[in-house]
Amino acid sequence: MNRIGGRGASRPWRTTFVTAAVATVATVALLATACGTETPGKLQTVGDIAGLPVTHFESGFKPNAPTPRLAVRNVSGSQEDKVAVAAIADVSDYWxxxxxxxxxxxxxxVRSLLSYDPEADEIEVCGATTADAAMNAFYCPPEDLVAWDRSMLLPLLRERFGPMAIVTVLGHEYxxxxxxxxGERAGIDEQTSTIVKEQQADCFTGAYFRWMAEDNSKYFTVSTSEGLNQVMASLFFIRDEPGQSAAEASAHGTAFDRTYAFQLGFEQGALKCADIDQAEVDSRITEQPFDPNDSSGGDLRISEETVALLQRSLDQAFAGAQVETPKIVDDGGSCPDGPDTAPASYCPEGNTVSIDLATLADFGQPIDREAEFRGTESDGGLGDFAAFAEIASRYxxxxxxxxxxxxxxxNAGLRTSCLVGAWAGAISGDDHDNVLRLSPGDLDEAIAELLQPRSLIAADLNGHRVANGFARVESLRQGYLQGSQVCTRSYN
Structure with missing residues (x-):
């Protein structure tokens, strides 16, 4: 996050959260209470996933999946190549x-397929060699070829996120x-920006996974809970770095942008994906450079001072609710004889948000990107906005x-996440009345938190959280893009 200290980049849309707050909270006032006897922190399975039932099972190959009959140059017998070749056969069936x-x-x-080991192979492809394409998968238009690194990229994806991560990447390249x-039907020509192409490809991947989730695939089965969680986590992993501009030739999108496009395809299908153009992307893309006046590089230290700024920011955003606003207090993170969702808890009896400042300060350390790629333990956290958003969720x-x-x-957890998203939307512009403003990468930090098993942003008063990351991320996105009124309509 960034405290206001200079004029930020303008946004093509704004969220009217402050004025909508009264309508949002007032219309949910008569909802019945539930879940009073559940164990704190228990996962909940509620609602559906874009009209599909919430399912829980191990995703991957079907027990009797056939062996694909595809000609793949340089293919090996590795598990990664078996998944990759089946993924290509499967997405080809879909299309x-x-x-x-x-x-x-x-x-x-697609006419040609190539598997390669960048450390052992030096195969000429698309004007370069595979030795220069480590940690990569790509589509080469002149050769109508899909290629993938089977020795570095695919093992990392499978080990970190499971087999559906490989299917996600190859579905995207296809x-x-x-x-x-x-061609023209999708608005693709030599002038089309990279970000539009990438958003379309992520969206097409979502449409393909919807077909798979409806049990149309011969090769794979994917659950709408843990399976889609793997997909969302892999899209987070392959996000662009904070501060990159969507106008750059290499831009693929933030995790927020990439998961948005995937969910759009999953929910509305391939025809909607083909309609993505520059105007549509410009209307909601979050990838942008750092503000020149952002002296913190996108990360504030979680301290008494910055938590006080957070208090002011939330009070401003919810002024229209016309209720006594909760006070954030550093007194351990749990409530005496009440809710315990440490490191932050809402305490109804005193109308306070109890926080454990020291724990949140550690949690709010910047993400260690190198540790992410190594798959090792990190000394960092999930970033300042992840910590601020956890406090905001209790607020x-x-x-x-x-x-x-x-x-x-x-639905309380999803409504809460949605309202956190609406607050984030309200501080995303350059309004000098805001005491805090989003920085590039902040929304991705929230997504990282939402994909954690212990996510608090999308948890109810007692820490019960929705089991699937797809719904958690979607709830934050809806609030961010549409404002607070959608939170009541979607999660009543």
Missing amino acids: TQLFPRHFGQQFRP GHAVQYRL VQGIQHGVGASVDNA
């Missing part, structure tokens, strides 16, 4: 079936081949409680 239905023409599968087949429960709304029913 062969759905392309005529969506776009009125037959689909032509999406680029689809773009070139669609917005106080606002809801103040108007009589339930903060421990089945």
